[in-house]
Structure formats: C-alpha cells, structure tokens
Amino acid sequence: MTLKASGLSVGVSHSAVVVENLTRTQIVQYAGASGDYNPLHTDEVFATQIAGYPSVFAHGMLTMGLTGKMLTDYVGDCRLTRFGGRFTSQVWPGDTLTSTATVTAIRAENGVSLVDFDVVTENQSGDAVFSGSATARLD
Amino acid sequence: MAASQFPIEAGHVMMFARAIGDFNPVYFDADLARESDVGGIIAPPTFVQASAQYDPDYPLRPQLGIPWFGSGSTPSGRAPITDSDANAQGPGQGQSGGTGLHAEQHYEFHRPVRAGEVLTLTQRPGKSWEKQGRRGGLLHFRETIIEYRGEDGELAVTARGVGVRTEQTVKN
Numbered sequence: 001m002t003l004k005a006s007g008l009s010v011g012v013s014h015s016a017v018v019v020e021n022l023t024r025t026q027i028v029q030y031a032g033a034s035g036d037y038n039p040l041h042t043d044e045v046f047a048t049q050i051a052g053y054p055s056v057f058a059h060g061m062l063t064m065g066l067t068g069k070m071l072t073d074y075v076g077d078c079r080l081t082r083f084g085g086r087f088t089s090q091v092w093p094g095d096t097l098t099s100t101a102t103v104t105a106i107r108a109e110n111g112v113s114l115v116d117f118d119v120v121t122e123n124q125s126g127d128a129v130f131s132g133s134a135t136a137r138l139d
Numbered sequence: 140m141a142a143s144q145f146p147i148e149a150g151h152v153m154m155f156a157r158a159i160g161d162f163n164p165v166y167f168d169a170d171l172a173r174e175s176d177v178g179g180i181i182a183p184p185t186f187v188q189a190s191a192q193y194d195p196d197y198p199l200r201p202q203l204g205i206p207w208f209g210s211g212s213t214p215s216g217r218a219p220i221t222d223s224d225a226n227a228q229g230p231g232q233g234q235s236g237g238t239g240l241h242a243e244q245h246y247e248f249h250r251p252v253r254a255g256e257v258l259t260l261t262q263r264p265g266k267s268w269e270k271q272g273r274r275g276g277l278l279h280f281r282e283t284i285i286e287y288r289g290e291d292g293e294l295a296v297t298a299r300g301v302g303v304r305t306e307q308t309v310k311n
Contacts (some may be wrong), residue, residue, distance in 0.1 A: 019160055026158065033151070033158040035192035038199045039209030049214040060241035061188050065159030068184045077165050077177045077251075083184050084245025084299070132245075 003075050005106055005113035005138040013102040014074045018066035018121065020096045022058060027093070030062040060087035063097065063130050067121045070099035075115075075136035085119060085132015096124045101134065113138050141262040141285055142193035149254040152182050155189055169254075180254035184246060187287050187296050190260060242280060243301035249294045258287040258295055265299065276306035 019026070024044070031042045036059055039046035047056045064085070071080060091097065098121065105116040115138050121130040149169065156166035165172045165181055172180045191197050201207040208215055252258065265282030272278040280303050287296040 026160070029154075030158040033155040034189045035194075035197060036188075036199045037201065037209075039207075043209040045210035045214050046208070049210075061185060061244065062159065064244055065155075065161075065183065065185045069159055069161040069163075072161075072163065072184065077163070077175070078181060080184055080248050082245075082247050084243070086243045087241055 003079075003136075003138055005115055008103050008106060008115055008138075010103050010105065013100055014070075015098055015100040016070040016073065018070050018097050018099045022091065022093055022095045022097070024056060024093050027056060027058050027062065030059055030065070034059065034061060036061070055093055057093075058091035058095075060130075063087065063091050063121060066097060067099045067119060067130050070121075071101060071117075071119065071134055071136075074101055075138065079136040079138060080134055081114065081137050082135040083119070083132070084134075085130050087129065088131050089123070089127050089129045091123065091129050095129075097121050097129065099130075104133070141260045142190045142195075143260055145187070145190040145193050145258040145260060145287065147182060147186075147252055147254050147256050147258065149180050151189065151192070152180060152186060152254055155186050156183055159183060159185070177251065182252040182254070184248065185244075186252060187246070187258070187285075187298055188244075190258070190285075190287070239302060239304050241300065242303040243299075245299040247297040249296065250289075252287070252295055256289060258289060261286045261288070272305065279304040 027041050031037050040051055040053065041056055041059050044056050047053045068083060071083065099119065101117040101119050103115060104118050107114050107116070115136050117134045117136070119130070119132045119134050120128050122128050153167040156163065161183055165175055165177055166183060167180070169180055172178070191199070262283060262285045265284050267279070267281045270278045270280065280301055282299060282301050285298045285300070286294060287298070289295050
C-alpha cells in the first residue's frame with residue numbers, strides 16, 4: 001500500500017515502536033556499521049568510570065536511524081526529501097522508543113505533492129529523545 | 140577531515156540496516172529490490188553517516204599506532220582527544236570523555252543512494268555559537284555541512300550536523 005497525499009490531512013499522525021528494550025548489543029552493532037566506536041557508546045567501563053555516565057548510551061544517530069525506519073515504513077522507499085532534528089535527551093539500554101510523524105502541511109511544488117511532518121521519538125517515560133521534521137514526496 | 144569518497148557497498152548497507160532494526164528487503168535482497176519500484180538496493184536515509192568508515196583520520200575508531208581511549212587494562216587507555224578533533228566527521232563526536240555530543244542532524248535527499256555507486260564528499264564548517272545549558276554548563280555548538288555527490292557531480296545528499304561540546308557530563 002502506497003501512502004497517498006490525498007489520503008492525508010493536517011493533524012493526521014502515525015506511530016510505531018521502533019525499538020523495545022534497547023540492548024547494548026544493538027548499540028555495538030550500530031557502532032560497527034556506522035564506524036563510530038566512541039567508548040561512550042560501546043564501553044561500559046569507560047562510560048561509567050571515566051566519563052561519569054550511569055551506563056553507555058545510544059548514538060544519537062542510532063535514534064535517528066530508528067526514527068527513519070518509522071518514516072520510510074510509513075511514506076515508502078525513496079520518498080523522503082528532507083529529514084532532520086535535534087537529539088533532545090539521551091537514550092539508554094533498556095529504553096523502548098516510539099516514533100510519531102504528524103502531518104503539518106500538504107502542498108504542491110512544481111506539480112509534485114509534498115507532505116511535511118513533525119517527527120518525534122519518545123522513550124517509555126514519554127520524554128522526547130529526538131524532535132524534528134521531515135518532508136516526503138507523495139503521489 | 141571527512142572521507143573524500145564513500146563507496147556504497149551492499150554488505151555495508153545490509154549491516155547498517157540491521158543495526159537500526161530495519162529489515163526492509165530493499166536494503167539487502169538484491170533480487171527483490173531489483174523488481175521493486177526502487178529498482179535495486181538502496182541505502183536507508185541516515186546511511187551516509189557511515190561514511191566515517193572511510194575517513195582515514197576518524198578519531199572515534201582505533202587507529203594504528205595511536206593508543207585507544209577506551210578501557211583495556213585500565214578504564215582509559217589515554218587522555219581524551221583534544222578539541223582539535225572537533226571538526227571531525229560525525230559533528231561534535233570528535234571529542235570524548237563525556238564532553239562531545241551530537242546535537243542535531245539534518246538531511247536533504249536529492250535522490251536515492253544506491254549500492255554500487257561511489258559518492259564524493261565535500262565538507263565545510265557552518266555556523267558556531269554558544270549557549271548556557273540547563274544540564275551541562277556552557278554549551279559550544281558547531282555546525283558542519285557535508286555534501287555527498289554522485290559520479291556525475293550532482294548532489295545526492297546534503298548533511299548538516301551540529302555538534303555540542305559541554306563543560307561537564309550531561310545528566311538527564
């Protein structure tokens with residue numbers, strides 16, 4: 001099912017759980033794939049004893065990647081023209097994250113339908129960990 | 140410095156998609172992807188971040204002959220990297236010791252990124268500013284813009300990252 005601009009209106013939202021009980025292993029997996037081996041994310045001894053954090057925590061870009069999965073599952077492959085935001089709180093092992101896209105505008109540009117979304121990802125406490133926006137080119 | 144070139148390899152795309160928990164077959168199944176609307180294996184939207192793998196001097200990867208700053212026989216192998224690394228790719232992640240964090244990331248997608256192509260990167264500094272933080276003392280922000288171009292020289296992705304350096308450990 002392809003998402004169509006005609007089926008959307010401002011205020012419509014879509015949510016998906018993008019990770020449940022985030023594991024340290026998934027953080028390490030992201031380190032390996034992205035190439036960012038910062039011990040803050042991969043090394044509990046360093047993160048706690050040297051950097052003073054309660055544990056390792058996820059790369060912001062892992063949170064954004066998880067959020068992007070919600071978006072591409074929703075709008076379809078190769079539809080995003082823009083995606084960005086701020087990392088507003090840290091993501092810790094054990095967190096469950098839910099990402100939500102809410103339609104803020106539907107517009108036409110050079111005959112192409114563009115849909116703007118507010119995008120937010122929250123942890124199990126309802127705290128935003130990523131807050132931003134995206135635009136998709138829809139039929 | 141950023142990587143200058145980023146070969147988009149199917150295996151790398153597959154590993155990255157797995158790491159973000161995305162099992163969409165367009166990221167790993169060549170046959171299915173070829174027959175789908177997108178016509179072949181594509182990369183997830185945030186995949187360009189993995190160009191750090193091709194940055195020869197990337198400070199957040201152990202390098203030959205340079206002691207790593209993570210734990211080994213002691214909790215830290217060496218002192219945290221200095222501020223001179225702040226412009227490293229992966230904006231704001233060029234420092235360690237709980238002081239350098241990624242604050243923002245913004246992408247413009249001009250066209251899909253496809254397995255088999257080679258992207259060329261150009262990096263330039265953007266704005267920098269300071270702000271008093273609620274949790275981490277004075278915050279130093281620095282923006283970095285990386286353009287990813289295809290073999291035809293046309294833009295594929297524009298990435299604008301903002302790194303923040305805090306003066307103390309960030310407490311939630």
